[in-house]
Amino acid sequence: MSPSSLLSLVVLLLPLLAPTNGLANCPNGCECDDETLKVNCGVGALDVLPIALNPSIQRLVIKNNKLKTIDSSMQFYSQLTFLDLSYNDMVTIPERSFLYHAKLLELHLNHNKIGQVTNKTFMGLSTITVLNLRGNLIAELDYRTFSPMVKLVELNLGQNRISHIDPHALDGLQDLSILYLDDNTLTTVPAEITFQALPSLAELYLGTNSFMTIPGGAFKDLKTLTRLDLRGAGLHNISADALAGLERIRSLDLSDNSLQAVPTAALQHLARLEQLSLGQNVFEVIGTGAFAGLRELRQLNITGAPRLRRVESGAFTDNANLEHLNLSANKQLNELHANTFGGFPHLSSVVLKENQLSSLPETLFPWSDLQTLDVSDNPFVCDCQLMWLRNLLISKNASNQYAPVICAYPG
Incomplete structure (x- = not known):
């Protein structure tokens, strides 16, 4: 091969051999690093997902912007392991938005205006371990809402408007360890069958709801629970068997309720309890x-x-x-x-x-x-x-x- 032909071949190959570079397409207000494969967009006016970022990015943070929804450009970033779209203006999440995100481990959608999620919202997220939906407008949890997320460990649904939970809404979450349902509009503790689907649950946050009372055996299937937070749950009384079955519980918060007496009979079931908060009650x-x-x-x-x-x-x-x-x-x-x-x-x-x-x-x-x-x-x-x-x-x-x-x- 002549020197001139060899030079032409090298020129043709250079674009193919060079590393993918997304810096040139980094939106204003964002920091794009093609070495660590991270993109971080600070406070700004982004109202749509950037379409021309490096498709190999693994970590994408677009907080405090004006995103309205997740559009089809999300499919280009199939290598993501961490996605934070919190503090935006998203009202809906189109079904199957994450169908191509089999590597995603954490998804943060907290503090948006999302009103509904279904079992089709999270299809494809088979590896995810953390889902944060705190601070949205979700009113109910439907049948098997989170079932595609078989490896989910932490689910935050606090500060929503949840008043109804289908008894099978949490089916499939065998590995779930931490569940936040605090600061919603629940008037009854979730059904026993709901908790039966959570054999690994260690921490449960149910405060700032309107329960009035806790019926006997409400938590009897949560054999692995170590922390139960019921502060500000509107409790006037707790039945003697309400805490039965919580053999492993170490921490219990019953503060900021309307208990007229220390619930001695209920507490006697908690032989391993180490931390107890009972302040701001009326006894x-x-x-x-x-x-x-x-x-x-x-x-x-x-x-x-x-x-x-x-x-x-x-x-x-x-x-x-x-x-x-x-x-x-x-x-x-x-x-x-x-x-x-x-x-x-x-x-x-x-x-x-x-x-x-x-x-x-x-x-x-x-x-x-x-x-x-x-x-x-x-x-x-x-x-x-x-x-x-x-x-x-x-x-x-x-x-x-x-x-x-x-x-x-x-x-």
Whole structure:
């Protein structure tokens, strides 16, 4: 081959050998990197998906723009593993929009205006592990809505308008571990058959709904659940068997409800519970044996309970493993019985600030063993009976872990 022919061949081959370069087609306001195969479009005015990006990109982020929908140009980016289209103006997701995205692992569509999804919306997403639909306008979940997503681990449906869930809406999600259904308009806990389809569920968020009550056995099929969040769920009572079956649960949040008593009978099913939040409820008394059976309880938060006045002797008899206790901002709490707390070898942190306590029994806690103590913002009467607290705070004044106290009387 002559030198001139060889040169012509090289010239012809160069475009084929050169790496695909999408930088020249990078939209204004976007950063396109053909080495890492990432495209990131910041706040801007994109109202359609870019059509001429590098088709090999693996990560595409178009947040805080004005996308209205997902059009056919999405099919050109079949190598995507991460797609974030959150904080746009999308109202609908056309069926089969992701049919060519067999490698996608995470899809973020949160904070749009999407009103409906069906079992055809997510066809093709057989490898996806995270789907975020938080902050949309979805009103109901239909039959097998997410069934194409057989490897889904985390599903966020919080802050929607969901009022109806088909009993089989979550069928097929054998690997689902985390489910957010908080801040919707549900008036009943999802049907038992719905939870039966989720054998791997570890975390369930159902707060900010309007349940009023939880019927017996509502969660009995969630054998692997370790965290249940029911804060602000509109609860007035919890039946004795409502939490039956939750043998592995470690964390429970029942704060910001309308519970008129500590649900002692329901809590007794939770032998492994370690963290419990009960603040912002309307009970007036924490009675003797209120947390009976919770022998593994490590952290207890009861804050902002507007009617709580008294904690009785023996309220925490069964809770010898308690490490952190927060009883703060209970504006009517003025009485802690001397024998309220007994034998707490692991207790290290106590917060009693912003209550109505005028005095504290010296025998209440092993005070000097505490690593953290905050009893500030109480109307203490600093008389001889409280001299021990003054001496304790003086002995610990080298540490910032003991909050100072200002006497209400004498001023």
